[in-house]
Amino acid sequence: MNTKQIGDNGENRAVEYLISNGFAIIERNWRTKGGEVDIIAFKNDTIVFVEVKTLPNGTIDMIQRELNYQKRQRIIKTSKRFLLKHRQYSNSYIRFDVIVIDMPGLEPVYHIENAFTE
Template sequence: MTEASNSTKERGKQGEDRACEYLIKEGYKIIERNWRTKGGEIDIIAMKNEVLVFVEVKTFPNATSDMLSSVLGIQKQKRIVKTAKHFLLKHRQYSNSYIRFDAIVLDMQGLPPAYHIENAFTE
């Protein structure tokens, strides 16, 4: 692994740590982190008030809010939804939960340090 990809990976992990801390402070229970299938990965899976939340975490220190829409392109959304369906098939205890897809954007100029977008997208 190159040094650059290593530092990107480390920044991603630190961002996910911060996002988890934020979610816990907001009353969420973290169920899984970096849940993977062959087809994709979900950064954080959390639960609050019978709502199962699949969270995509993005760290953007040099981005602006107009770049936000490009963060979760349609292909990325489809991959997350497909991966979420795999999670639900394997974890039937959540089958009666409401489902939501959120994003947490970290360190973007002009936004709070952890900017939580509930219902960032739907299936």
């Protein structure tokens, strides 16, 4: 599998995980000129913007590098654009999660709630 296929497979597994844990999937790969959010989900009055990282050879340091300040800011900026376009979620709580797929030493689907904040 190439990198895109590995990433797509990881996102599919993350969606399955979220659905099995009671989340409704609102969007996948929601894009603007400035960025993309892998998964936008909703559960218990909370809209969750999820970044998925498939890292079969990854480490904690790699996650930190992949989710550097600029990447987090792009996700936050993109999420704000989503909320401006979808006002029905304006009274919802907002959370930024990360789901790590297949990283050695972690569960196959590892969910980090509130991974970062604005």
